[in-house]
Amino acid sequence: MCLLLLSFTPSSPFQSGVSSSSGEGTCELPPSKLHPAKPPRATPGTFPDKKKQQQQQKKKKQEPRRHAGLPSPWQEPREKATHLRPSCPSSRGQDSQLGLPPLWEVGTWKESQPSRSLPHRFCSSASFQDLGVASECAMLPSWCLVGLLVAYASGKKLWDVPTSQVDQNGPVKLHWEPQCQYQLRHLQDGARISALLPPRLDGHWVSTGCEVRPGPEFLTRSYMFFPNRLFKAYQFYYRDPACQDPTYSLVIKGKIRLRQASWITRGATEADYHLHKVGIVFHSQRAMWETVARINQSSGEHCSEFLPAGRTWAPGALYELLSAKAGRDCTSGLGFAMHELSLVRVEKYQPPLFLQQNQGNGEVEELYLGDIHTEWSERLHYRPTGYQRPLQNAMHHIHPCPACGIVYRADEHHPPLLPEKPELPMLLTGRWVSSRCEVRPAVLFLTRYFIFHGHNRTWEGYYHHYSDPLCKQPTFTVYALGHYTQGAPSFIVRGGTELVFKVTHARVTPMDQITVTMLNSSDFGSCGEAGLWHIGEEMDVTHTNGCAALGIRLPHMEYELFRIEHDAKDRSLLYIGERPTDGSSPNTPSKRPTSYQSPLLQCGGPSAALAKLSKSNFLRRLSDDVGSGAAKTLPQVSLLAFLSIQLVRWD
Template identity: 65%
Template sequence: MKRKNKKSFTMFEIPELVCFLLLNLDLRLRTWIPELVCFLLLNLDLRLRTWIPELVCFLLLNLDLRLRTWIPELVNTTVKLQWEPQCQFQLRHLQDGARITALVPPQLEGNWVSTGCEVRPGPEFLCAKMWKMRLAEKFRLQFYYRDGGCREPAYSLTIKGKLRLRQASWITRGATETDHHVNKVGIVFHSQAAMQELTGRINLTCPGFPSRGGRWAPGRVYELYNSKSGRDCRAGLGFSMLELGLLRVEKQQHPQRRLVEELFLGDVHTDWAQRMNYRPTGYQRPLQSAMHHIHPCPACGIIYRSNEHQPPILPRQPDLPLELQGKWVSRECEVRPAVLFLTRYFIFQERSRSWEGYYHHYSDPACRQPTFTVHASGRYVRGPRSAAVPGGTDFVFKVTHAKVTALDRASVLMLNASEEGTCGEAGSWTLGEEQDITGTQGCASLGITLPHNEYELFKTQLDHKQRPLLFIGERPTDGSSPDRPEKRPTSYQAPLVQCAGTVETAARHGQRSQPGRASVLTATPWATLLGVSLYLLAVL
């Protein structure tokens, strides 16, 4: 007999599902209703909340009076939704932990895949597949492309070796250090053009390779490295697996009880010359478990089924116009080299070509222990499409003003130790008080110089929920600023998600909204009516 497929409900079918449960469950089992409704109110996308009035009206009409004691709890949730702007909700959601747990020690067994086309400094376009066996054996495939959409395969690298977990990192909190040993590295070319370009670089360090009169040909596997024979022709590719020296595994509990597991590997140095010797202190874009990944993820299955002879060709992404207007916020607690944990919040006004940025820094990988905040602003000039990175657009940002708020005692002590005239008013820094550093032309203690220009790279694309994402150029690994055209990034930081399409009055995202200042985007008529109705019913 054929097994019947289980019914899977979409978000738009939830009202019917909840109503069915309410009609058919015993009254004694309805005590979980407030928890369910509050969960739906807090976790659903704003566009899917339109059916909530219908659901609440059903509850009010059909529930026994004795069960209405939970209405005040729902009122509080409704008021929070009404008065809290979506951008602030997103950042508070991150600071509350966002249902993310880190596995210590990390569990690496299984298959891990890229969720899309990655852009590394250079630029390099690639996607990866990695799997680890229980006996410390690991295998990794890296597929490289000639285009930014990962649709024109250039060559593939096969990496075999062993990996053993060591200890929690003393440098990067939340990470685990490893001992890793690469046994073999092979290369397969997928195009004549890629073969001609790379073989010249390989033969600079390995003249006469391949040996014994062999000739390069697409589709064949050539061994670039073998730990037993001593052959090593990797230098011409700038290839290093030092990224395996640092890793972190996170579990995220998404709505509908969907589990997502992510594997973060060490970052790759933005300077090609430093890549072979760099010990990572940050992370690159994570891989996700082939069993527990975001949905939908067309690229995940394509990459999982690929091999070195059949590289994945990812679905074509729509070419979105780059529109900065609005507000953009971090999707996750971000990690940068030199042990920096932060969230970012940007406001762009395209008509005046002005921008504001809030950088909240933390001392922990969950972004729960704030250290200081930088509020910077200025103007920007939009340039042409990037000649170096397909899909990107060049920008020049001028930073003219900045303010700093110290949020822990260590930051207060550091700022008060600044020399006179180098970082605000010397000796006057206090906990939680914002101070303007424009008059001292920045803050030497924090590495901020005013005014200055930054040469940037931007692009936009849609995520798996069809929400706009904004990618901003990756910062130099050495902590410097991209203050010259030759330092313009060729790769991207973690993306920001758009949380508001129109610009409202800027409020620091670390603060609660004040009553009476409703968000234009979230204070809808049904929210007001619903809150009043529930309150009246609660006091009757």
């Protein structure tokens, strides 16, 4: 479609064959074709002079074309008609002539500014006859037609105008905006996340990958909630972090009742649950012996003979661990509890526009259940105040998700075996940012942004704290920096890497009045300069050895656990060790984490090794594409060269 953005003189009796008054990219027929001119009406008491009208019509037919205000393509137009000629400016400065912002400033078009010039990319349509303006388009210089042939040979429609994304969901990414800042800004767009209150649990919810619980425990989950408040849950446990070597599966049946909104964790709903039955299925003889030994030693007397020590493993056999009717409970030896059901939150999540390919309507539903205490001895009595890794609705999950379908089809006799993932080296160099608004125990909502410098093993971290579960109401920001040691493989958590981090400097920026009041009322010398804190103003707290009011101590050392993975979209994810539930710091080797927090997404600065690998893969794909498409583009290139020569001769 050719966008001929021409203007005309209203007082002229001859108007251009194309007009554009709205600037929305539509071509209109000349007014003379849409509304034929009517003969002048006679004034009262007079009659039209027919002879005079015939002479005027004859004169019009004999009048040269240039008198109509339509210049000949071989002649320079009159000075008054210069604005009627469609111009095809060079590529230099064409965006400013259009009245549009440069493409590197804003990713959307400003359609409110009309234009009087026609860039060459808008002069590349061959279907002018459909608009009834063949004579006007014949005036276009031949080099504009060459541009049309270039578009045809390249296979890309240069006349495709970018559509405005103002009405679409999610924020529009500015072309000059770094990906990390865009990701943080996107997390604060509350319009894309909606929390259902009270939450609707009905449906089938599955794990999106292999999960790691404190211990460590590797598992996947598949929970089904029914309209009558009954539920059936599967928990599949594994020996490896890839969830490919299953040990046993648990079948849990019970009933859940939602109570009220949580007074502790904003956005969550408290619930009561009652277990009816819990059964276990072993998947190997070794798993059976190890699990039975734990049950017989840790459970009560009525479970001491849960299974004879020398019992032979029977594939597919289901053994009852808990029965409400019989009053028997042998689950304590496994550290099993379903306290996660006592804290519930359901979110509808709209992924970013650039991630919605092949996702249908793009809507994702996530189920957040209560977190698991990091101390094994506290697990059976702990009431959660945070969340685990969310489950996703089997009917509304993110795409692609190879694990979702596998977990959805699994049962206690056929545990899911997830696809194998390669072990990636611990290459931290680059920038990593939170993929969602994170929730920690003791009601902490935050996002994280880290920068790692591999050449000298230094790091920078931005911790943005908020008072709401959507991370829209900031309270304070902490900037910390320090250095870290070279990692070593973990012997406790398979697939993890152990590192030691040291924090040497920190700066704090209060973002609300409550935080400012708290910092100004702190003890002298305990947190920067007391009485000088202001909203939005950063202050260094290194000289006061941190900030006691916010729990920051300097210098500070932490023993960490890291892991790097690739998701289904081949993006790099960084898992950092989960913080202790009691709010303390992992400042000793014995407190080193055995599970992970929500993953961070790499948003910039990949390591040299990964960049080299990506470049080699890109060049390989490019050579394949060129080899396969060379034969297809050869006729088009030949046709382009031939027609270009002919057009040059024609001019």
